Amino acid sequence: MDAFLLSRIQFAANISFHILFPTITIALGWVLLYFRVRFNISKDQRWMDAYMFWVKVFALSFAMGVVSGITMSFQFGTNWPGFMETVGNIAGPLLAYEVMTAFFLEAVFLGIMLFGASRVKPWVHTTATFLVAFGTTMSAFWIIVLNSWMHTPQGYEMIDGVAHATDWWAIVFNPSMPYRFTHMMLASFLTVSFLIAGISAFRILIGGNTAGVKSALRTAIVAAALLMPVQILVGDMHGLNTKEYQPAKVAAMEGIWETQNGADLLLFALPDDDARENRFEIGIPNLASFILTHDWNGEVKGLNEFVTEDGEVMHPRVAPVFWSFRVMVGTGVLMLLTSWAAVAMMARKTANGNARRGVEGLPRLMLFGFVAMSFSGWLATLAGWYTTEIGRQPWLVQGVMTTEMAVADVPAPLVLSTLLAYLAVYAILLAAYIAVIFHLARKASRGETLKPRVPGSGAAVAAVPAE
Amino acid sequence: MDYFGDPAQWLPFTFAMLMGVSILIYVVLDGFDLGVGLLFPFADEDEKDNMIAAIGPFWDANETWLVLAVGLLLVAFPAAHGTILTALYLPVAVMLIGLILRGVAFEFRVKAPLSYKSRWNWAFFVGSLMTSLSQGFMLGMYVMGLTWTLPHVAFALLTAVFLTIGYSFIGATWVIHKAQGNLQLKAIDWAKGGIWGLVLGISAISIATPFVSSRIFDKWFSFPEFLWLSPLPILSAVLVAWLWQMLKTMPFSGDRFSWLPFGAATALWTTAFGGMAYSFYPYVVPEKLTIYESASAPESLFIILVGTIFVLPTILAYTVLAYYVFRGKATELRYD
Numbered sequence: 001m002d003a004f005l006l007s008r009i010q011f012a013a014n015i016s017f018h019i020l021f022p023t024i025t026i027a028l029g030w031v032l033l034y035f036r037v038r039f040n041i042s043k044d045q046r047w048m049d050a051y052m053f054w055v056k057v058f059a060l061s062f063a064m065g066v067v068s069g070i071t072m073s074f075q076f077g078t079n080w081p082g083f084m085e086t087v088g089n090i091a092g093p094l095l096a097y098e099v100m101t102a103f104f105l106e107a108v109f110l111g112i113m114l115f116g117a118s119r120v121k122p123w124v125h126t127t128a129t130f131l132v133a134f135g136t137t138m139s140a141f142w143i144i145v146l147n148s149w150m151h152t153p154q155g156y157e158m159i160d161g162v163a164h165a166t167d168w169w170a171i172v173f174n175p176s177m178p179y180r181f182t183h184m185m186l187a188s189f190l191t192v193s194f195l196i197a198g199i200s201a202f203r204i205l206i207g208g209n210t211a212g213v214k215s216a217l218r219t220a221i222v223a224a225a226l227l228m229p230v231q232i233l234v235g236d237m238h239g240l241n242t243k244e245y246q247p248a249k250v251a252a253m254e255g256i257w258e259t260q261n262g263a264d265l266l267l268f269a270l271p272d273d274d275a276r277e278n279r280f281e282i283g284i285p286n287l288a289s290f291i292l293t294h295d296w297n298g299e300v301k302g303l304n305e306f307v308t309e310d311g312e313v314m315h316p317r318v319a320p321v322f323w324s325f326r327v328m329v330g331t332g333v334l335m336l337l338t339s340w341a342a343v344a345m346m347a348r349k350t351a352n353g354n355a356r357r358g359v360e361g362l363p364r365l366m367l368f369g370f371v372a373m374s375f376s377g378w379l380a381t382l383a384g385w386y387t388t389e390i391g392r393q394p395w396l397v398q399g400v401m402t403t404e405m406a407v408a409d410v411p412a413p414l415v416l417s418t419l420l421a422y423l424a425v426y427a428i429l430l431a432a433y434i435a436v437i438f439h440l441a442r443k444a445s446r447g448e449t450l451k452p453r454v455p456g457s458g459a460a461v462a463a464v465p466a467e
Numbered sequence: 468m469d470y471f472g473d474p475a476q477w478l479p480f481t482f483a484m485l486m487g488v489s490i491l492i493y494v495v496l497d498g499f500d501l502g503v504g505l506l507f508p509f510a511d512e513d514e515k516d517n518m519i520a521a522i523g524p525f526w527d528a529n530e531t532w533l534v535l536a537v538g539l540l541l542v543a544f545p546a547a548h549g550t551i552l553t554a555l556y557l558p559v560a561v562m563l564i565g566l567i568l569r570g571v572a573f574e575f576r577v578k579a580p581l582s583y584k585s586r587w588n589w590a591f592f593v594g595s596l597m598t599s600l601s602q603g604f605m606l607g608m609y610v611m612g613l614t615w616t617l618p619h620v621a622f623a624l625l626t627a628v629f630l631t632i633g634y635s636f637i638g639a640t641w642v643i644h645k646a647q648g649n650l651q652l653k654a655i656d657w658a659k660g661g662i663w664g665l666v667l668g669i670s671a672i673s674i675a676t677p678f679v680s681s682r683i684f685d686k687w688f689s690f691p692e693f694l695w696l697s698p699l700p701i702l703s704a705v706l707v708a709w710l711w712q713m714l715k716t717m718p719f720s721g722d723r724f725s726w727l728p729f730g731a732a733t734a735l736w737t738t739a740f741g742g743m744a745y746s747f748y749p750y751v752v753p754e755k756l757t758i759y760e761s762a763s764a765p766e767s768l769f770i771i772l773v774g775t776i777f778v779l780p781t782i783l784a785y786t787v788l789a790y791y792v793f794r795g796k797a798t799e800l801r802y803d
Contacts, residue, residue, distance in 0.1 A: 060574045066527060067570035071563045073537055078556050081549025084541055089767040092542030096771045099531070099538045100778040107531045108785045111524030112792055119792055164764050408553045418560040425564055429571055436578050 004407045006415040007079040010422065012389075014071050016382055017426045021065035023381050026140050026185065027192040028058050029106075029133030032113075034219070036129050040122065049212030053444050054196070057437055059114050064433060066107070071422075079415070082406030087163045087397055090156055090171060091146055098142035106135030137185070144184055148177035150397045151388070152245045163400065175245055179238035180388075186231040187384065189223065190335060191377025196220035197342075198374025199441050201367040204359075208445035214359045221346065221359075224339035232332065236291070242388075243292050246398060248306040248315035249391030253325040254288050255281075255318060259302040263288040271318040276304070316393040320386065328383035331376055338373060342366060375434070478769065479762035482543035483751065485775065486536055491740045493532035495637065495733050500526045502638015504569055504595025505631060506657055507588060514650045515588060519573065521645035521797035526573065528786060530566070540751075543768060546761040547751040554613040558601040565597025596631065603630030603668075610676055610743075612753045625671060632664020637736070640728035643717065645797040651718055651725075658728060659714050665732075666707055669739045673700070676746050680754055683746045699742050706735045 032055055039047035073095075076084055084091060112120060112128040120128070155170030156163045165171060200217035203210055243250045251257075255266045255278050264283030271278050289298040306315035345361045396403040500522040510518060541548045552559055568590045576587035607623030608615075639657035646654055677684040687696060710731050718725065749757040762768065 056578060060571075060578060063527070063570050063574045066530065067567040070530065070534055070566055073534055073541065074552060074559055074563055076541060077537075077548045077552030078559050081545075081553055084545035085549060088542065088545035089764045092545065092763055093767055093771045093774075095538060096542045097774055099535050100774055100782070103531050103534060104528065104778075104782045105785075107527040108782075108789050110527055111789050115524050116792055162764075165767060165770075168770065408549070408556075410553060410556055414556060418557070421560065421564060425567055429567070432571075432575060432579065436575060439580055440578060 001412065001416070003410055003412040003415050004404055006412055006419055007407050007410070008403065010415060010419040011075060011079060013419065013422055013426065014068065014075060016385075017430070018065065018068035018072055019381065019385060020378055020430075021061045021068065022136065022140065023188050023191045023377065024061040024195065025058060025065055026136045027188040028054060028061065029129070029136050030189075031192055031196070031219075032058060033126070033129045033133050035216075036126050040126060046212040046215050050216045051212075053212065053440070054216070055114060056440055057195075057199075059110075060433065060436065062106075062110060064429065079408050079410065080406045081408050082401070083396060086161065086401050086406070087150075087156075090149065090153075090163055090165050093165075093168075094142055094146040094149070094171075098139055098146075102135045102137075102139035102142060104135075106132045106139065109135070140184060140188075141181060144181045145172050145174075145177055148180045149174050151180075151242075151392055152176040153397055153400055158400070163397075176238075176241050179234065179241045182234050183231070183238050183384070184381075186227055186234060187377065187381045189227055190231060191381060193220045193224035193227065193339075194335060194370070194373050194377045195375065197224065197370045198372075199437060201362075201370035202374075202438065203441050203445050205364070205367050205371065206442065206445050209447035210445070217359050218346070221339055221342045224335065225343045228332070228336040228339055232336070235332070240292065242391075243300075246392065247301045248303065249321065249388070250292065251301055251303045251306070252316050252318045252321035252391055253387060254292075254300065255322045256288065256300055256302045257304055259299065259305055261289065261299050262286040262297040263292075263300040265291065266322075269322070271322050273317050273319060314394060316391050321391045324383045324386035324390065328380050328387060331380040331383065335373070335376055335380065338369060342370070474765040474769065475759065475762070478765050478772065479543070479758040481772065482539060482762070482768060483748070483758045485779075486539040486543065487740070487744050489532050489536035489539060491737060493529070493536055494740070495736055496525070496529035496532060498634045498637045498736070499641035499729070500529055500638070501569075501595050501599050502634040502636065503642060504591050504638075505599060505635040506638055506642070506654075507592040507595070509657065510650070510653070514653070517646060517650055517797060518642060519576075521642060523573070524789065524793045526570075528789060530570070542771060543763055544751050544758060544761040545763060547756050547758075550752050550756060551609070551613065554615075555605050555608060558604045558608070562598050562601035562605070565594045565599075565601060567594070569594025569598065595634075599631040599634045600627045603627035606630060606672070609753060610672055611679060612755075622671075622675060626668060629664050629668025629671060632661050633668050636661030636665050637729070637732045640732045644726045644729050647722065647796055651722075655714055655717050659711075662707070662710060662714070665735070669703065669735075672739075673742065676743070682754070686746065696745070699738055703735060703738045706731055706738070710735070 032051055035047050035051040035054065038044070039051065109128040109131040112125065113132050116128060117125050149171055152175040153163075154174050155165060155167035157166050158164075196216050197220040200213045200220065203213045204217065239250065239253075254263065255269050255271050256263050257276055257278070262285070264281075264285050265287035266278070266281055266283040268280065268282040269278040270280050286296045289300055290296050292298065292300055303315050303318065307313055342362060345363070345366065346356065346358050348357050348361050349355070350357050392398060394402045394404070396406050503518050503522050506518070507515060537548075540551070572587045572591035572594060576584050576591060579587060604623045604627040607626030608619060610626070611619035611622055636658055639654045639661055642654035643651055643658060677687055686692060710728060713728060713731070717728070747753060749759065751758045751761055
């Protein structure tokens with residue numbers, strides 16, 4: 001493999017690992033604020049218990065996000081210097097605003113949010129929680145602005161091969177930004193909903209101390225059931241936006257080679273990039289046209305439109321985009337069905353017919369289902385990002401520069417060695433992360449959260465740091 | 468903009484200053500928490516918990532200064548960012564893996580099952596060591612002009628060791644401030660043992676830098692510059708002597724002035740850093756690329772500057788707030 005492909009794999013590995021954790025912290029910050037405010041209003045200890053449990057998961061996820069985010073900021077220079085050299089005048093200020101307005105805000109107030117509950121007044125602690133949640137969201141905003149600009153650039157002019165900003169308003173509010181930002185925020189809330197639902201279901205299944213667990217489970221299931229249809233609607237609008245600005249991506253998502261009217265929606269196919277055709281197609285007639293143009297016989301551009309006269313392919317490889325898209329949609333549909341089924345079960349009346357059954361109405365099988373789907377949001381989010389990012393190739397900034405133009409002149413073996421090192425570290429950390437979340441859940445069920453470490457071992461300071 | 472003269476002149480200079488300040492704040496702040504990680508093997512189990520409690524609420528924000536520093540390099544001097552980081556590809560990767568290990572070890576060591584705790588303690592030490600060594604190595608390579616020759620690498624390996632000992636020294640001074648009792652006494656010993664690394668490191672770089680470049684030599688050893696620069700090494704020597712004297716008599720009665728070693732160490736780093744900045748100005752890639760040649764377009768720098776003017780004081784204010792909330796001796800870190 002050459003350094004270009006290895007660098008791409010390395011960046012993909014880093015950013016895939018990184019996005020897992022912001023996806024959790026963006027929404028979890030707001031969920032924590034919700035728990036905290038519910039406690040402030042009701043003084044009901046269950047909400048504080050829920051807060052205390054999930055703030056630990058937040059701390060862990062935040063640390064994973066910070067360290068993998070630092071890796072990203074260095075990789076621009078070590079592997080992709082051409083990116084900043086060409087579009088640095090635009091990407092630079094956006095990244096700077098991200099670090100200044102968001103990164104510091106969350107990093108500084110995190111300390112007070114995590115360890116300050118007994119050191120500061122309740123309203124200060126609530127405010128710190130709000131500022132951390134706000135900071136993570138601002139962080140997501142600036143990053144999505146830059147990412148969207150790379151998909152739908154505007155508000156710039158090229159002078160001697162370097163992009164110069166002409167209109168910051170146009171750059172920030174570029175055409176795909178509102179859709180991508182909303183889509184990602186909802187993805188984060190859904191990921192967190194299913195994580196909270198899964199871990200809470202796990203805690204109910206193993207029994208023991210379940211203070212605050214049922215409140216958390218109900219909140220999560222209702223949130224998922226409400227947000228999932230909104231996400232599907234926003235996803236559809238995002239797709240229409242992509243069709244307008246990046247038709248090659250949509251053609252790859254749908255596996256459509258030839259421009260056609262009344263295109264089929266392919267449920268299954270094996271796109272063959274070399275033969276430039278699909279094998280084993282199974283599709284629903286005309287549905288792709290209907291979804292994309294809202295007309296059963298609307299025209300959908302095919303991939304063959306994006307091959308230059310001298311045979312240069314200016315569209316992405318089809319199979320990864322086609323399949324990522326299907327994994328995302330499939331996972332989303334599963335999330336929709338699960339959450340709606342759970343709400344229906346919770347809404348049933350009890351035997352005496354007076355009250356709703358609530359969380360008690362969920363059968364064990366359903367709880368196992370939620371445990372299995374704890375990380376379903378990760379799967380859908382990653383698949384969605386693969387769809388949009390691979391779908392932009394061969395462009396790095398659509399129509400401005402190709403990915404290959406940005407790559408560093410670093411020897412392939414060097415890239416390979418760092419890639420393997422990163423992959424090993426990430427694999428270990430991911431396993432540890434998931435294991436520790438379940439460990440925390442078991443520990444909380446045993447009611448050990450607030451007790452000191454092991455009797456007798458901490459005589460000198462009796463400290464349980466970060467506990 | 469024109470009130471200040473040519474924006475293509477003063478904007479890159481302003482950003483070079485900002486970047487320099489960020490790097491300085493980073494090496495002092497993350498320096499002390501990296502140092503605490505380096506001292507981990509010398510502490511027993513309870514002391515480890517106490518040392519973590521001394522840095523727990525701060526380390527996230529400390530590390531953010533690195534993001535800001537490399538971010539400023541990235542956004543203000545994109546050409547230099549690419550050149551420097553490509554040349555330092557391997558040490559950067561080692562540093563990043565080190566930062567990952569130690570950053571997550573903070574969380575995992577107390578959240579993972581107890582039987583895994585010693586492994587995460589070990590990961591915390593190894594991560595801190597990888598980070599410190601690679602930063603020292605990069606510093607050495609930078610001084611030597613970012614060229615991979617055998618003598619340069621040898622020098623960089625030397626600065627790697629010195630910076631690592633230097634970090635452990637500033638970490639020890641932080642523990643002196645934050646700890647009490649036996650751990651504080653231990654930290655005083657650690658500081659006494661570590662100060663030599665710092666002295667040797669600063670000396671090595673001070674001696675080597677002028678000999679690598681005749682330009683830097685002339686900047687220091689010509690008249691009258693030599694005269695008004697002489698306070699810098701003299702001040703450093705005074706600080707070292709003072710620190711040594713202080714450490715011999717600590718802890719002071721009633722634990723007064725426990726912050727003084729950390730304060731003096733910070734002053735020492737600042738003088739050393741000031742000297743380096745003076746040497747390399749106006750180059751951002753030593754002897755190859757000046758800040759003016761590698762700067763972004765003035766209109767982009769200007770829009771970042773507008774944000775910086777509002778944001779930087781805010782960042783400093785809430786950093787001070789966080790240090791104020793967690794002032795005094797480190798106590799048990801609890802969520803409730």
